[in-house]
Amino acid sequence: MIYSWRYTVNTDPISRITIIHLGGEPGTERIWESDQAIHFQHYDKNTHTWVTELTREKTMPVDMVTGFWNAIMNNVVVLYTITGGGGLYYSVFGRVNGKLLELLKVDGIASGDIWLEQGRLLVKECSKYGEWIRQGEHFVMIPYLLPSVPGALRIEYAIDDYGQVRIKSKQFVVPVGTVVQIVRTDWGAPCDQIRIRSEQHVDNLVAFIQRRAAAMMIKPGTVEIDIVPGFDWNHAVTVRIEAITVRRIRPGKTKVISAQLRRPLLTVELPQVELIHKHMSGKINSLILSIIIRLMGQAVSSSSYIVKGSYSVPYNNHDLLSLVLTLDIYASGSAHSQTVQDSLFLNTKTGQIYDLSELFAKGVSYEAVLNRFLLAANGPFSNPPPSNHRRYYITNHDLVLYYPMGLYSPEAAGIPEVRIPLDKLLSVLSPDSPLYQMMKSEQGDSNERSLEQQLATSRDDYTVKEQLEEVKSALHALAMENWEIKHQIETGKKKEQARFNGLLKEGKYVFSGVSWEGPEDAWRHLTVGKYYDYEIKESSIPYPLPPSFTAKDYANQLIITGDRNHTVTFYSS
Incomplete structure (x- = not known):
């Protein structure tokens, strides 16, 4: 929802006056537009007249947006003009310390737009979006990434330094009713x-969603989207989206064929999927066959062998399909068969095949989370293995990571697997994640609210814990570099020295403080020491951490308190 109000200043004299609110008493501030200028006025109770505070010359017709802006913690008025060629001209007015000022003035933004949303002042230039923020006494614009439209097919692209469009896929088939977002x-x-463009009238095929770079495919047909970098058509890229009427397929309906190849003796049962579009089915089935051939090339090293191939379907529901393809190679002279395995996780509506990274929210350290489960499992891993050795598949309840046979454990042990419950991964999922959508569908509408609350809580917990992990690592690094944690004050003949132990307790770090006795120049560790718990002050951790945050710098100046209100600091010895 866009939290702003839009007014068009018409030429009708009655409509030239617009009541605004920039921090004064309600009804005492207004804009009056004459033919030549825009006048900001306030009502003087003493003289009972409207007094002009600020005037700006008007050279073009203007529109107005007003709303709350976080940067000054007050309402602002944005006067703007979008020319016939799409050029944007705008000025932002607001009160700072009670004084009405023109805070920003920008001219000539190509294909521009400007609006206020949830306290943010957002600007569009071509297909790029920015947000105005305040840094000290200045206002600066920072990049802004459009949020995902829930349930939409999100197509992302970038333009590199050479003016080339970088995009993962350029052809999509979607059911009618799908929202497509290109960002x-x-x-x-x-x-x-x-x-x-389209062979049909575009407005008959799509319904555009304002300020989200998105549109809903409302009828069957094909739309082509040209992305032209720098208006250079020689480097243009075309994305083709075909909307079709969905023919529902029963979950689990997978056609299976068995193929016999002569040399070597090969018996492979492989899945052939039937999706909502024949072209898409052919593409997926060709990929399955190419994976089988690649697995054979990886595994076969003997001139005499028998290959048996099989597959399993650990998940097939709610338009998501997980396939596992397995080859068992029996080579002459070998005590055990060699097993190689690969898998696919795809959306049966769109044909999209998900990389592991696409299962998680953007910007989260999902690798660190997966590695913690990996190392905690009762398996062969003492250190996280390289990610290029890892494959995955999905079951009703788990994300299953698996690794090549014989590389991390004896071949007789089979393929090493680590199962991670899906509900333990909520902290690194987003509402658009296929895993979250799958969990929501499995739980049903009655539990959807509960799952949304779990997602929000898990993300908050994850954010705090990840920040604390950074601090913990930095503190450990300081300790390894001969830094000391010393008590600042002396109580009688006792001194205390805090020892980092890396424990996490109720969202705070806990340190052990051990009691010492003796003169300052000859500390002696007591045989029986008294231990104290020290916790980081809640107010000492900025939340969320600022972009310039450096864990080591923060650890250097970190303040912790003890159970007797003693204060200790970190400093170089």
Whole structure:
């Protein structure tokens, strides 16, 4: 929802006056537009007249947006003009320390737009988006990535320094009713042009969603989206989206064929999927066959062997399909068969095949979370193995990671697997994640609210814990570099020295403080020491951490308190 109000200042004299609110008493501030200028006025109770505070010359017709802006913690008025060619001109007015000021003035933004949303002042230039924020006494614009439309097919692209469009896929088949969102993820030059075309009238096929770079496919048909970097058609890329009427397929309906190949003796049972579009089915089935051939090339090293192939379907529901393809190679002279395995996790509506990274929210350290489960499992891993050795599949309740046979454990032990319950991964999922959508569908509508609350809570917990993990690592590094944690004050003949132990307790770090006795120049550790718990002050951790946060710098100045209100600090010895 966009939290702003839009007014068009018409030429009708009655409509030239607009009541605004910039921090004064309600009804005492207004804008009056004359033919030549825009006048900001306030009502003087003493003289009972409207007094002009600020005037700006008007050279073009203007529109107005007003709303709350976090940067000044007050309402602002944005006067803007979008020309016939799409150029944006705007000024932002607001009160700072009670004084009405023109805070920003920007001219000539190509294909521009401006609006206020949830306290943010957002600006569009071509397909790039930015947010105005305050840094000290200045206002600066930072990149802004459009949020995902829930349930949408999100297509992301970037333009590199050479003016080339980088995009993962350029062809999509979606059911009618799908929302398609196409988002540019970089913020560099050049500007780009987006052109949407179709053999039919575009407005008959799609319904555009304002300020989300998205549209709903409302009828069957094909839309082509041209991305033109720097208006250079020689480097243009076309994304083709076909909307079709969905023919529902029963979950679990997978056609299976068995193939006999002569040399070597090969018996492989492989799945052939039937999706909502024949072209898409053919593409997936060809990929399955190519995976089988690749697995054979990886595993076969003997001139005499028998290959038996099989597959399993650990998950097939709610338009998501997980397939596991397995080859058992029996080579002459070998005591054990060699097993190689690969898998696919795909959306049966769109044909999209998910990489592991696409299961998680953008920007989260999902690798660190997976590694913690990996090392905690009762398996062969003492250190996290390289990610390029890892494959995965999905079951009703688990994300299963597996690794090549014989590489981390004896071949006789089979393929090493680690199962991670899906509900333990909520902290690194987003509402758009296929795993979250799958969990929501499995739980049903009655438990959807509960799952949403778990997601929000888990993300908050994850954010805090990840920040604390950074601090913990930095403190450990300082200790390894001969830094000391010493008590600042002396109580009688006792001194205390805090010893880092890396425990996490109710969202705070806990340190052990051991009691010492003796003169300052000859500390002696007591045989029986008294231990104290020290916790980081809750107020000492900025939340969320600022972009300039450096864990080591923060650890250097970190303040902790003890159970007797003693204060200790970190400093170089």
